[in-house]
Amino acid sequence: MPVEDLYPSRNRTEPAILDRQDPIIHSTDFSAAPISEEQLRQYEEKGFLLLPEVFSRAEVSRFLNELNQMQQDQALLDSEVSITEPDSGALRSVFQIHHHNDLFSQVASDPRVADIARFILDDDLYIHQSRLNFKPGFNGREFYWHSDFETWHVEDGMPRMRALSASILLTDNSDFNGSLMVMPGSHRKYVSCAGETPDDYYRHSLQQQTVGTPDNHSLSYLHKQYGLESTAAPAGSVLLFDCNLMHGSNGNITPMPRSNLFFVYNAASNRCVAPFCNQPPRPEFLATRETFDILPQRSASQDRKAG
Amino acid sequence: MPVEDLYPSRNRTEPAILDRQDPIIHSTDFSAAPISEEQLRQYEEKGFLLLPEVFSRAEVSRFLNELNQMQQDQALLDSEVSITEPDSGALRSVFQIHHHNDLFSQVASDPRVADIARFILDDDLYIHQSRLNFKPGFNGREFYWHSDFETWHVEDGMPRMRALSASILLTDNSDFNGSLMVMPGSHRKYVSCAGETPDDYYRHSLQQQTVGTPDNHSLSYLHKQYGLESTAAPAGSVLLFDCNLMHGSNGNITPMPRSNLFFVYNAASNRCVAPFCNQPPRPEFLATRETFDILPQRSASQDRKAG
Numbered sequence: 001m002p003v004e005d006l007y008p009s010r011n012r013t014e015p016a017i018l019d020r021q022d023p024i025i026h027s028t029d030f031s032a033a034p035i036s037e038e039q040l041r042q043y044e045e046k047g048f049l050l051l052p053e054v055f056s057r058a059e060v061s062r063f064l065n066e067l068n069q070m071q072q073d074q075a076l077l078d079s080e081v082s083i084t085e086p087d088s089g090a091l092r093s094v095f096q097i098h099h100h101n102d103l104f105s106q107v108a109s110d111p112r113v114a115d116i117a118r119f120i121l122d123d124d125l126y127i128h129q130s131r132l133n134f135k136p137g138f139n140g141r142e143f144y145w146h147s148d149f150e151t152w153h154v155e156d157g158m159p160r161m162r163a164l165s166a167s168i169l170l171t172d173n174s175d176f177n178g179s180l181m182v183m184p185g186s187h188r189k190y191v192s193c194a195g196e197t198p199d200d201y202y203r204h205s206l207q208q209q210t211v212g213t214p215d216n217h218s219l220s221y222l223h224k225q226y227g228l229e230s231t232a233a234p235a236g237s238v239l240l241f242d243c244n245l246m247h248g249s250n251g252n253i254t255p256m257p258r259s260n261l262f263f264v265y266n267a268a269s270n271r272c273v274a275p276f277c278n279q280p281p282r283p284e285f286l287a288t289r290e291t292f293d294i295l296p297q298r299s300a301s302q303d304r305k306a307g
Numbered sequence: 308m309p310v311e312d313l314y315p316s317r318n319r320t321e322p323a324i325l326d327r328q329d330p331i332i333h334s335t336d337f338s339a340a341p342i343s344e345e346q347l348r349q350y351e352e353k354g355f356l357l358l359p360e361v362f363s364r365a366e367v368s369r370f371l372n373e374l375n376q377m378q379q380d381q382a383l384l385d386s387e388v389s390i391t392e393p394d395s396g397a398l399r400s401v402f403q404i405h406h407h408n409d410l411f412s413q414v415a416s417d418p419r420v421a422d423i424a425r426f427i428l429d430d431d432l433y434i435h436q437s438r439l440n441f442k443p444g445f446n447g448r449e450f451y452w453h454s455d456f457e458t459w460h461v462e463d464g465m466p467r468m469r470a471l472s473a474s475i476l477l478t479d480n481s482d483f484n485g486s487l488m489v490m491p492g493s494h495r496k497y498v499s500c501a502g503e504t505p506d507d508y509y510r511h512s513l514q515q516q517t518v519g520t521p522d523n524h525s526l527s528y529l530h531k532q533y534g535l536e537s538t539a540a541p542a543g544s545v546l547l548f549d550c551n552l553m554h555g556s557n558g559n560i561t562p563m564p565r566s567n568l569f570f571v572y573n574a575a576s577n578r579c580v581a582p583f584c585n586q587p588p589r590p591e592f593l594a595t596r597e598t599f600d601i602l603p604q605r606s607a608s609q610d611r612k613a614g
Contacts, residue, residue, distance in 0.1 A: 137527075175483075175537065176482075176488055176535050176557075178557065181560075216445055219445070220444075223561070223562045228561060230483070250485065250557045250558050250560055251449050251557050251558040253452060253488075253555050253556075253557055254488070254530070254535060254557075255523070255526055255530045
């Protein structure tokens with residue numbers, strides 16, 4: 001029996017704003033949480049939580065070293081998991097890092113982040129998507145406004161809003177170099193987009209998304225309702241945000257690059273089904289299907305700093 | 308006899324960073340200034356001065372009304388003084404507003420701004436260039452790093468650094484919607500660019516400048532020396548900045564447009580000569596030559612608020 005489509009999008013001629021049908025925090029006993037109730041309430045209300053400097057300078061250095069090595073790995077650059085800028089050819093993202101890279105696979109299950117995700121989603125977890133993002137200095141491109149869930153739902157078949165993203169900052173993010181802007185509270189509304197998904201759309205959308213982007217009218221409405229907030233923070237900080245939070249980032253002409261690690265935690269019970277559009281699913285490196293693997297639960301030893 | 312080129316650029320294969328050969332504040336008796344000595348010292352040190360809310364809300368409303376009427380004036384949109392976005396065709400700038408528009412011609416000589424410019428440049432003034440800038444919401448393009456003087460010198464034949472710009476903010480400028488970023492102190496260094504100026508370059512450069520833009524190495528050097536500062540301020544504020552200050556702005560994906568009026572005051576004694584490149588001068592709407600007119604000195608009556 002097909003799964004009901006609670007969040008239809010790209011199957012109509014006019015955009016619409018729908019209500020969220022799922023909880024934001026799925027656990028109910030807050031006394032068992034790895035972070036404070038105040039932090040949980042903030043996540044619930046705003047749809048995101050910034051945890052300053054969770055990873056040490058030494059850890060961030062190790063990640064950056066790994067990143068530099070990856071930038072020189074021609075086999076990796078040539079493979080489908082690497083996405084380059086349309087104009088300059090510069091590396092923009094590497095996907096599936098939890099799968100292909102030992103170090104980043106360890107980071108994916110780091111209890112300082114994964115334990116919080118596990119509490120919020122109240123389930124076993126798996127990584128729906130992971131990537132390393134580079135926004136180079138001088139000519140970093142913008143990421144236009146979007147809810148991640150809209151794409152994951154329509155193109156990947158993620159049924160419900162029971163997923164979240166963790167962005168681990170590898171460089172200082174300031175208001176100058178294109179840090180993520182969010183519309184706090186927008187995770188309670190779902191912008192159902194007009195238009196249809198073209199064939200093999202992901203090949204184009206990874207460079208620049210045009211279908212599945214919210215219309216100006218909906219964005220102005222959300223902006224008026226919820227305003228904007230910056231998520232600028234120093235390297236080593238972690239930004240957790242709900243799968244349906246409206247977010248985007250301006251370009252970056254400053255000499256300061258902006259790089260981060262990005263892990264999408266999905267509840268095991270929310271595993272992807274057939275996409276909610278008339279298209280085959282996107283490839284495995286963008287959306288886990290066959291490589292589904294429950295994230296190991298590592299003990300939160302003395303290195304836990306996020307609580 | 309040709310005027311000596313103190314600031315050569317685009318006539319060499321390698322970029323270079325040269326020292327400024329001109330004063331920043333040309334008047335010497337600070338007791339006669341229309342602003343405080345502290346403000347003057349700040350302008351001298353940083354190369355810019357932000358004057359909050361010089362123009363009232365009522366005045367800003369009047370300017371915005373005028374702007375709306377101009378956006379509907381098809382003859383104006385079709386004329387060479389109007390510049391549109393390369394992709395969308397949206398209006399980006401209207402030039403020579405001090406000449407074609409009664410209201411903005413009055414604003415050009417408003418003593419709250421012009422008196423300060425006259426003091427800093429210590430001379431009679433004329434308007435070298437004026438424009439209305441629109442940075443629309445959702446898809447506002449970036450303005451890449453540049454020193455205005457480099458272009459005015461090479462392409463317009465402005466001999467010396469004895470000019471300044473006044474940007475009058477018509478919308479709130481925040482760190483989200485692409486407010487101007489400056490490198491405070493960079494006005495003391497001149498980045499001499501590599502490359503040559505192509506024929507009729509202004510037709511291309513008004514949409515996107517590629518020649519006469521500083522190289523990454525020089526920008527990184529200036530950034531390291533001087534850092535970055537935001538000039539975010541509410542509508543009605545005035546940003547005064549030296550002709551050689553390195554500045555730029557990121558794109559704007561927010562729903563908030565960013566618009567301003569822009570007047571370039573040049574010292575009458577610094578009137579343009581033949582361009583310092585092997586090209587004819589740019590057209591009159593970009594750089595005053597034949598329409599040279601000393602700016603009338605209006606009495607600073609009770610409406611002066613900038614001091």
